[in-house]
Amino acid sequence: MTSYPVRTYEQVREALLARQEIALLDVREEDPHAQSHPLFAANMPLSRLELDAWSRLPRRSVPIVVFDNGEGFAERAAAKLVDLGYTDVALLDGGLAGWIRAGGEVFRDVNVPSKAFGELVEAKRHTPSLSAQEVKALLDAKDDVVVLDARRFDEYQTMNIPGSISVPGAELALRARALAPDPKTRVIVNCAGRTRSIIGTQSLVNAGLPNPVAALRNGTIGWTLAGQSLEHGARRQFAPGAGLDAGVLSTSREAAAALATRAGVKHVTLAELGAWVDDASRSTYRYDVRTPGEYGHAHLPGFQNAPGGQLVQETEMFAPVRGARVVLFDDDGVRALMTGSWLAQMNVDVYVLAGVTNEDLTARGAWQPQRPLPDATPALSPAALAELVEHGDARVAIINVTSSANHVKAHVPGAFWAMRSDLANALAAIEKEQQPDRYVVVCQTNAIAPYAAPDVASLTGKPVHVVEGGTSAWIREGLPVEAGDTRLASPRTDRYRRPYEGTDNAHEAMNAYLEWEYGLIAQLDRDGTHGFNVV
Template identity: 60%
Template sequence: MTLPITTTAQVRQSLLDRHEIALLDVREEDPFGQGHPLFAANLPLGRIELDIRSRVPRLDTPIVVYDNGEGLARTAGERLRAIGYTQVSLLQDGLRGWREAGGELFIDVNVPSKSFGELVESQRHTPSLSAEEVKRLLDSSADVVVLDARRFDEYQTMSIPGGTSTPGAELVLRARAQAPNPATQIIVNCAGRTRSIIGTQSLVNAGIPNPVAALRNGTIGWTLAGFALEHGASRRAGTASDPQRAEAAVAARAVADRADVRRADTARLAGFLAESARTTYRFDVRSPEEYLQGHVPGFRNAPGGQLVQETDVSAPVRGARIVLADDDGVRANMSASWLAQMGWEVWVLDGLTADSFSERAPAPPALPAPSRPVQWIAPRALADALAREAPGTTAIIDLTTSANHVKRHIPGAWFVLRTDLPQALARIPRARRYVLTCGSSLLAQYAVDEIAQATGAQVLVLDGGNQAWADAGLPVEAGEQRLASPRTDRYRRPYEGTDNPREAMQAYLDWEFGLVEQLGRDGTHGFRVI
């Protein structure tokens, strides 16, 4: 299959013109995190069938794929064409071509949001306090509350002692309940810088009367100062009263208006969805728990703070339209205000009633059919076969994430990244039969044809995957005993976990400080700060 070529200059022009384009890096996340264009989105080759329709919903979206000479991009383009995408091209000379044409390369993940956060602080001089200053306030029992703007699971891993989980989009809605006395000092933190900057500036923009400051450099700064973190905390921000909720809604709407957020009703939304030449993302920005209790049909859950933090994940089509919904008039408007400043055409869905939130279950993913019919094997049948056959007869290939594999897998299973499949198979002793699995076997079914062609052996898929195996009470093991692929599916973030080297944490902060200058060199961002 012949795929057309798109140059770096053409990609940059599309970004500058705000035309729709999805620039997809089809390597695994670790090499992606080592360097990529500002608006590139990571979609590993091995996950294309699972993720592409939700992330790039329109089949005639202009898609440009690239790698760094690994030979993945052409295969990715062919798979996208087979699924039905009609405007797929290869970036000329891949990442090397981008660099040689003068394109800027950014390290880490979620870079559009992180660089935007640094731009906000540089232009608005977002107030912040050092770890030492915050520690003195806490030690002196000052009138202060610490609000952690990350996801709840991140907060539970490590947090500032006494801090309360208040994910980003919840801050304006719930801060008044956490600090009803306007004299109370509010400290907003995350692990590094971005979410604390955006969270603090959200409260400032919304006009909350309290003094507000970001914890400078987040839990990284706290750790570098030599202070201990709390682990396993479970404090969540309380519910706002009706007057507090109403006050927050008025303030959030005013911020959204200043940012030129647009307003839509259900009729206008229907018109958007009828357009064949535009991509419209629909996001419910409330918490996952609220979303499952009822949401507007067709809307995906993307809690507002994380949506702003991870635009490259949730909306990889730069130039697309975004429509947000909530049931309080706060979270959608505040989230939209930031997305509009980041250059998105963003609308808030107005006029919703309780009846509008009629859908309970998330919409099932739109998945293509596997290229070869799948033959399934039940967990108990596989266990019985393994018990009676000679060792080495069956090879179990586990295509889950490396973190999940190391945590729990079927005894004897080999960890394999589908992106790395040809190389991984060469490292696994030949078998008469291969059984493929992953967490649910949703991904595993797409690797059947590749493995059958590469080995000539019988290939089965474990029905229900690793979860069904464990649910059946069958034995599992943990560890890195059989890694046929390197663990490159996850970029090691210096702000996650509890065992990061001090040098890595400091280097990460130094990198963030340089993002504004790098934005200027890149020149494609289109950001503005109100």
């Protein structure tokens, strides 16, 4: 077995304090990651490395430290990263347990740097807030109030405050003046919990919005704990032109520029950025912070879509290399500067792209990440697989390697769900139960199945096929599906269940979540590596 260099807790901590580039990667699945991890550990599961590594770790010589908690994933991840071209890969000495033994602070939940930062912002700036009961009283009295939901639109549709409007993240500073043109109108900002409510509200305060502004304290969690009903399936959104009137836009730009300067945001030209992208000594991330629709219509080549609010909420997921440069783009002069102002306060080296014209926006469509070519595996059409399923061929085992949530929602009849990082255990159980003579590997869109299929072939020594287009193609052809959490060959640890997602004791889970968030500032102090500076 190949041996890899080891980096200690002290060495990782020293790099973080010195703002040197380092990617500390937790290669376990999301649920165990959420139970305990270092502050700046980015979750990059072993099962998805080929899909994510080249986008999330753009420089192949970046220092990478991987860890698990004794499951054996770290060594496998290190080998995979080396195969993907990374040249400075090390293991964390002792893994998570070693970090704890050395005195390292560990955190629960996901997107912890951003959530901890949000708590610090509220404590330092005394961000105004109103309780769920106070907001409901205002709404019931038909007071002059508008509620703006700062989450992604799909999250908003799942559950929302009655009457609220979806205005995700960075859109707030651009759109709020148009959505509440009367300065006497009270503006309430909410999210599911606390972070985006706090950051969204403070964004409007920082941007000089003349209206009275407040966060809905504890978001939809607080609303639910107060015994108040939520809406579901709402579709209210800001109008595309909201905030783009010349006079309103000029005011918003001036406020965003002043705030960005105070926070330490810098500017870069396209020519300078071109040199940075080719620089082998620094990592550079490039993000377009506009809406997905605007991005799909036209964007700069090489720029990934990261709507500003989500980039601030999920910073370590978008940019896991701590110490890297981050370059932001918009076409309005507000959203990138506001997003950059928050990232700069989070101790990120952030720049806004200047001097771009519409003629520079030559790329179209959704972001297409660069990925390595998988080993060739024979493919079956959905119709060919349907014929196998219809005949009930017990000698064929179908392995679904999509997310467990996708499997539960809809899967090919008879398919087993297996987590790719757990394939050895899952296949052993399937072999014992079914004794197949061949396997068919499927996922939702045929993204991960081609990488998992060679693993199945290696572990079983049997023929393996993948399904063209995955389960999505199967469904498009009108073929029958099964639903439910049946035939699970792996534990469902691929996703951490949020406290508002139907846990067995939802109220207890929500209260515990809020208590955890309140304690984050003390954890930041004990950890001491964050470098956050609230302006």
